[in-house]
Amino acid sequence: MRLYNTLTRRQEPFVPARGGTVRMYACGLTVYARGHIGNFRTFVALDLLRRTLRHVAGFDVRQIVNFTDVDDKTINASRAAGESLRAYTDRYITAFREDAAALGIEPVEAYPRATDEENLRAMVEMVAALEARGHAYRSDGSVYFRIATDPDYGRLARLDHEGIMPGARIDSDQYAKHDARDFVLWKASAPGEPAWDFGVGPGRPGWHIECSAMALRLLGEPPIDIHAGGVDLIFPHHENEIAQSEGATGAPFARFWVHVEHLLLDKGDKMSKSEGNILTVSDVLARGRRASALRYVLLSTHYRKQLRFTWDSLAQAEEALTRIMDCLARLDGVTAAGSNPAMQARAAAAREAFAAMMRSDLNTPGALGVVFELVRDVHAALDAGEVAAGDAAVLRGAFDHCDRVLGVIALRRAEEEAPPIPVDEIERLIAERRAARGRRDFATADRIRDDLQGRGIALEDSAAGTRWKRV
RNA sequence: GGCGCCGUCGCCAAGUGGUAAGGCAGAGGUCUGCAAAACCUCCAUCCCCGGUUCAAAUCCGGGCGGCGCCUCCA
Numbered sequence: 114m115r116l117y118n119t120l121t122r123r124q125e126p127f128v129p130a131r132g133g134t135v136r137m138y139a140c141g142l143t144v145y146a147r148g149h150i151g152n153f154r155t156f157v158a159l160d161l162l163r164r165t166l167r168h169v170a171g172f173d174v175r176q177i178v179n180f181t182d183v184d185d186k187t188i189n190a191s192r193a194a195g196e197s198l199r200a201y202t203d204r205y206i207t208a209f210r211e212d213a214a215a216l217g218i219e220p221v222e223a224y225p226r227a228t229d230e231e232n233l234r235a236m237v238e239m240v241a242a243l244e245a246r247g248h249a250y251r252s253d254g255s256v257y258f259r260i261a262t263d264p265d266y267g268r269l270a271r272l273d274h275e276g277i278m279p280g281a282r283i284d285s286d287q288y289a290k291h292d293a294r295d296f297v298l299w300k301a302s303a304p305g306e307p308a309w310d311f312g313v314g315p316g317r318p319g320w321h322i323e324c325s326a327m328a329l330r331l332l333g334e335p336p337i338d339i340h341a342g343g344v345d346l347i348f349p350h351h352e353n354e355i356a357q358s359e360g361a362t363g364a365p366f367a368r369f370w371v372h373v374e375h376l377l378l379d380k381g382d383k384m385s386k387s388e389g390n391i392l393t394v395s396d397v398l399a400r401g402r403r404a405s406a407l408r409y410v411l412l413s414t415h416y417r418k419q420l421r422f423t424w425d426s427l428a429q430a431e432e433a434l435t436r437i438m439d440c441l442a443r444l445d446g447v448t449a450a451g452s453n454p455a456m457q458a459r460a461a462a463a464r465e466a467f468a469a470m471m472r473s474d475l476n477t478p479g480a481l482g483v484v485f486e487l488v489r490d491v492h493a494a495l496d497a498g499e500v501a502a503g504d505a506a507v508l509r510g511a512f513d514h515c516d517r518v519l520g521v522i523a524l525r526r527a528e529e530e531a532p533p534i535p536v537d538e539i540e541r542l543i544a545e546r547r548a549a550r551g552r553r554d555f556a557t558a559d560r561i562r563d564d565l566q567g568r569g570i571a572l573e574d575s576a577a578g579t580r581w582k583r584v
Numbered sequence: 585g586g587c588g589c590c591g592u593c594g595c596c597a598a599g600u601g602g603u604a605a606g607g608c609a610g611a612g613g614u615c616u617g618c619a620a621a622a623c624c625u626c627c628a629u630c631c632c633c634g635g636u637u638c639a640a641a642u643c644c645g646g647g648c649g650g651c652g653c654c655u656c657c658a
Contacts, residue, residue, distance in 0.1 A: 122588095140658075148658085155658040186656075271587065272654070320656085343658030344589095350657090373658070374589085377651075413607080414597070419590075419651065426596055429608040433596095436607080439621060470598090478598050482606035489606095489623090496615095496623055555617055562619080573620050580621090 114170045114472035116162075116339075117417060119347060119370040120269055124474050127170075129338045130368060134173040135166050138328040138367070140342035140350065141224070143181040144205035145190045149391035150407065150422065151376040153216055155343045157408060158373040158416035158475070160218045161518060162341070165471045168517045176221035177331050179324060180206055183228050183317055188306055198307055199228070212394040215404040216411075217520040223331055227323040228307075235326040236318050237311040239361045240298045244313075248360040252289045254301030256313055260294045263356045269370060270348035296353050298322050321353040325366070329358065340367035344374055376411075377421045397427070405524040406430040412477045412519065433485075434525055438582070440488045441512060441522070443495055444505045446577050452503030456494060460504075460511040463487040467515045477519070484515050532583055533569040543572065543579050 116127040129135045139159050142148050148156075156178075166172045181187070182202035191201035206226070213220075225232055240256055243249040248262045260266050297319040302308035308315040328337055335358060342351065351370060358366035378390055397407050402424075409430040414420040463483060470480035491508055494500050500508070516522040532539065542561050549557040562572045566584065573580050 143657080152658045158658095184656085270653080344652075345657055348653065349655085375652070375658075410596090417589090418597095421596090421651095423596085425608090429596060432609090433607045436621095443622080476598070478596095478607095479605075480598095482598065485606050492622055493624090550617080553617075559618070566620095571620070574616075574618095575621075 114165065115474050116369055116371065117474050118368075119372050122271075125369070127338075127369060129172055130336065133171075134175055135339060136332040136337045137163070137166075137174060137176045137339040137341065138324065138332060138337055139176065139178045139221075139340075140324055140346055141178040141180050142205070142209055143184060143186060144202040144209065145184075145186040147205060147208045147393050147395075148212060149393050150397065150411075151391070152343075153212060153218075153394060153407075154376040154411050154420060155373040156213060156218055157216055157411040159341050159371075160216075160520070161412055161416070161471075161475055161477060162339075162371065163219060163221070164518045164520065165475060168514075169468045169471045174222075175332065177223050177225065177328060178221050179327055180209070180224060180226040181320070181323065182206070182226045183307060184320055202226070215394055215398070216408050217404070217524040219520075225327045225331060227318055227327075228309075230311075232323065232327050232330065233309050233318065234311050235330040236322045237299070237313050239322060239326045239329075239357065240313045242361040243298065243357065246360060246363075248356075249298055250291065252291070254314065255289065255297050255316065256299040257290055257295045258298050258353070258357060258360070260292060260296075260356065263360060265359070266356050267352065269355055270352045272348065272352070296321065296349065298357065321350055322357060324350070325354045325358040325361070328354075328367075329362070334364070335359075335362050336365040336368045338367070339369045339371055341371040342373070344372045347372055373416045374419045377419055392422070400424070402427050403431065403525070403528050405434060405521055405528055408524055409434055409521050412521070413481060415478055416475055434521065435582075437484065437488055437512070437522060438525055438529075440491055441509065442580060442582070444491065444500070444509050446575075446580075447495070447500055447502055447505040449498075449501045450503075451501035452507075453499055453501055456500055456504035457507050459487070459490060459494075460507045463511045464514050467518075471518055480515070480519070484512070484519075487511065529583055534565070539565065539570055539581050543581065546572070547579065 114127050115124045117124045139156075141156075142152060163174055163176055166174050180202070183198060187198060187202055191198045194201055206224075227233070227236075240249065243258065244256065248259055249256050250259055251257075299313050299316045299322070300319050301314070301316045306317065308317055310316075328340065329335060340351065340354070347370075355366050378392075394404065394407065398404060406427050407430075410422070410426050411420070413426075413430065463486070466483045467480050470476040470483055473479070487508075491500070512522065542565060546558045546561040549555075549561070565572060565581070569584050570581050571584050573582070
């Protein structure tokens with residue numbers, strides 16, 4: 114498959130460096146607040162990447178997603194809440210798992226957190242290695258990375274060494290640093306702040322060191338295959354990760370850098386916790402929208418383009434998904450025995466076209482187009498009586514094949530399993546209505562249908578009988 | 585000030601040199617007790633101006649507009 118690599122700013126063929134397993138690290142959440150849908154745009158996009166690597170490209174994936182559970186924000190927020198850092202951050206890790214599950218994001222192989230002892234030890238070892246190799250220095254109890262020792266610094270972000278805006282850095286530590294561009298590896302803790310002492314003195318990790326250390330601890334020898342995250346992490350976070358990791362190991366850190374563009378709010382602003390203009394997954398659900406529709410919206414724009422989130426786009430997504438579900442429901446109703454070679458070929462063509470789109474740097478909008486072209490052709494063939502039971506199974510298989518990557522049909526199906534009215538009641542009312550229609554009492558029949566519609570259930574009559582679905 | 589991205593139908597969104605996918609919404613028709621669903625038909629020449637080319641939404645130059653990064657951030 115082809116994947117865009119931020120390091121080279123172009124699409125490149127992707128194959129894992131070693132064997133058939135992709136070793137991938139994605140920067141996760143800083144758990145001082147509930148993640149917003151902008152965060153989840155990134156996580157859904159990376160879920161699409163993971164699923165494409167597995168189900169389309171046929172690789173195994175070992176993926177790590179971290180939780181940053183120690184930094185100024187988590188420390189301050191936990192203090193304000195009067196809780197321990199661990200207890201406070203636990204809550205938002207749980208919330209992340211709930212929201213991720215609601216959006217159908219596959220669990221990954223490991224979710225390390227920065228404050229786990231084995232990770233802190235790995236960080237300290239890396240700091241020590243950087244000191245030993247002359248890339249680090251101490252000042253006021255903290256350890257800093259000396260950027261002047263890394264001639265390649267700025268390669269990922271394409272910053273020239275002097276290109277940093279003069280005076281833009283208002284950093285309280287700057288007088289402790291030899292160079293304003295240097296960054297902290299291990300930070301001396303202020304009184305009352307959490308501190309750990311595993312060999313480089315008491316303190317806590319700098320932001321960047323955790324990802325470098327955990328990636329290499331959990332994925333093995335560098336370079337790892339893919340390192341991913343939101344575009345805002347390119348600089349300084351990922352740039353600094355490269356500097357640290359390569360300074361400590363002497364080997365390239367990651368082969369591919371994948372960055373997901375931002376989700377913007379209606380007005381066009383970036384959604385950001387520090388701006389306070391955020392929307393969470395549960396906010397969306399509270400508005401009566403389904404998680405399946407949100408996932409659909411998040412994957413309906415290519416991951417390297419900004420996505421402007423609107424309530425209208427969510428409503429459009431609900432309708433689009435309904436069209437797919439209606440098609441699937443019709444396929445379920447096919448009873449005629451036999452099979453039609455043309456339908457078998459159509460299903461195979463759709464699978465291949467879908468795979469080609471996903472292999473092309475995750476072209477999810479194009480892939481959705483393939484799905485809807487299949488929907489149209491299936492409906493037309495159904496109308497023409499050209500679909501037999503054997504074909505229906507194969508066509509359903511084609512949709513399922515696509516959904517192993519999209520993950521949106523499965524989500525919708527799960528939602529349908531919990532209708533707002535008990536299924537046996539719905540079925541009793543449908544039977545009542547059928548009786549009324551049988552005696553041409555259309556007033557009663559329509560009243561039952563309108564009543565159900567008002568309670569969130571739509572009825573559709575066809576020659577095969579009456580079907581219900583959620584509105 | 586520096587670096588970068590983007591501007592395609594009313595809305596969302598692919599396509600990035602060979603004559604505009606798909607979804608939502610809309611119009612007309614078929615089917616239906618009525619609806620819904622479905623099908624058929626219709627609905628754009630790609631922000632503007634130049635240029636390169638047999639050929640450009642796609643390449644180049646110049647505008648205009650939007651956004652991001654350079655600072656914590658998915």
